[in-house]
Amino acid sequence: MTTSAGAFGEDLTRASQTSDSWGRYYTSPIVSRSLIDSIEASKPKLVLELGSGSGSLCTAAATRWQDAKLVTVDVDHQAFKRLSTRNVGLKHRHSHFVHDVLDEALSDKIGLTLGTVDVAVCNPPYIRPRWRSDFGKILEAAGLSGTLTSVHDAGADLLFLAQNLRLLRQNGKLGLILPDGLVTAEKFGRVRRALLRQHLIEQVVQLPRGVFKGTEAQTYLAVLSKAAGETNQVVLRQMVQDGQLSAAIQVPQDAAEKRLDYTFHVRKLPQAASDGHRRMTVREALTDVVRGTVCSSAIADAGRPVFHLGDFAHRSEEQAVRIVPKRFALSDRAARLADARLALPGDILLARVGRDLEDRLALVVYGPCVISDCVFALRAKDEHRERLYRFLESDPGRHALASTAHGVAARFLSKTNLFEIQF
Ligand SMILES: C[S@@+](CC[C@H](N)C(=O)[O-])C[C@H]1O[C@@H](n2cnc3c(N)ncnc32)[C@H](O)[C@@H]1O
Structure with a gap:
């Protein structure tokens, strides 16, 4: 087990009283299950979670893919003690590392070869660490350099996403929780464009506000297939409080580049089909x-x-x-x-x-x-x-x-x- 590389920047994106310097907001079981269920992967050999916290996502993943080897990483020494996978008898197929996910040399530190992970799940911290040269290398290796107007826009969410992309194999699946910024903000339009062009974004589900304890932030669940072709249409859905999913709407690439939130696009749909009938499924x-x-x-x-x-x-x-x-x-x-x-x-x-x-x-x-x-x-x-x-x-x-x-x-x-x- 490695140790933390230290040196984290200040928390900038969360102004609230409850903000946490490592962005520790844990995924509820209902969202974890929904995320894992929405990933189409039959028998992954290697499942990864960066920023595993108390292990809600990786436990759901390990329960679904019982033969997969599981690798988790978190900078918080206490996280491992709380890891819920320790309670479900996974020891022999689970390796946990205490390390900084934003280390450019992460793959060596956790004994993985770049481009080999079958499934990655992630709920990244929504913080903005102080810029380091490593970050530029991580973004570039993930095909995302030049997508930001300013390095100040590089939040841990985007950097975690990029690290996951580097570690995933081609056609490997990434299921992650995203904050509102990457999904809707104009300044991330070029990030969305790069992702839509390079990968197959299978779906984006808008989650109910308040699914994360301690924050009312709007979040999303997204699944993409690495380098599996360009995304011509994205499926958008909304989850309601009891975990039920709305009917899907399909959004073409150019509209998805603008934003990826269900509520924005559903409002633009005609209430009636072109023949004047009420739209129905x-x-x-x-x-x-x-x-x-x-x-x-x-x-x-x-x-x-x-x-x-x-x-x-x-x-x-x-x-x-x-x-x-x-x-x-x-x-x-x-x-x-x-x-x-x-x-x-x-x-x-x-x-x-x-x-x-x-x-x-x-x-x-x-x-x-x-x-x-x-x-x-x-x-x-x-x-x-x-x-x-x-x-x-x-x-x-x-x-x-x-x-x-x-x-x-x-x-x-x-x-x-x-x-x-x-x-
Ligand atoms: C939003 S929490 C998610 C926890 C867990 N994945 C879940 O879904 O419940 C983010 C996690 O990332 C960890 N973290 C934050 N910055 C990190 C870094 N640079 N390297 C590794 N882990 C980090 C935090 O300790 C925290 O456990």
Whole structure:
């Protein structure tokens, strides 16, 4: 275990009576869980937390990723004693270091190679340490030099973010809590632009004020994927007091560069869709959604036609509605005997996987019919079916599906993300 490098500057950003020279505001379990749950990483080997405090975030991370090695760093000697991970039997896979995160040579001091961390979680201190030459090197190595008008704007939040970026591997995930400044202030516009262009910012969630004891500061939860391509659209949400998340809104890169807060952008959304109807989520328009159960390798032996990805007709000017061909319709008897989940007449079929999933859409008129596990059947309420179909067929609808789908190589659409699309 290393020791602290000392030499910290004064606290400048917190004028309140409760301000703390190391910016020690601890994350509540509800926010920790929400942050960890919003990171899509299946089996990370190495999870890092810089500024781990009493360990709320890394404990949630260690609970979710039970095989991961955990590395935590905090300058506060007392923090380790309070680390809650010590109580959940993680000793053998947890290394803690007492050290200054803003040391340019941090990676050597904590025995990590730059660019190797799979998942980093962080709630940085919101203080402004006195400028040191190390900070310039850290910002530069993270691709953030030249984004600040003045070195006085380099807060520990930005510097911690930069250190995390240096340590993460490509496509590694960073889940962090951010203060209002980096998310909304005009002077950080170039920081946001650099981050949006260099990384995939997956989502930003505006947290309720007062989630951190001792401060009413506005904070956000953000998840990004390092160097996983440019961010063309950012998903913004708001968390309400009980931890529930609002429906998502999508904000294009140029608007996200201006600010990344949900409440600002949601106000700008038209209350009614362009066709004059009240805006609603896909979830509100449906009574059910069915995912097929026949996997592609079982289609040939299924003994009946199974509607799969290749069976979607291409979009065409002539065909107003793309209809599932009659040959897929089962007789009543066959439908009763079928041991697969069925799509029914009136259902809207969508591809749930594939590079061009937004182009695959069909309406079931003759049915019921069997669908593969790569297809969703959306069962819309009668009064919304036509409008939903028209939306999904339209350019904005295809765009919403495309930007909601996840995955770098094979893209897929989750039910949760589909439900949140607004039309
Ligand atoms: C906002 S608290 C967050 C604590 C914990 N991660 C959480 O979410 O509850 C920030 C932490 O960073 C630590 N810290 C502040 N400056 C630091 C520095 N330069 N190097 C390492 N740790 C630092 C503080 O001691 C504190 O524990």
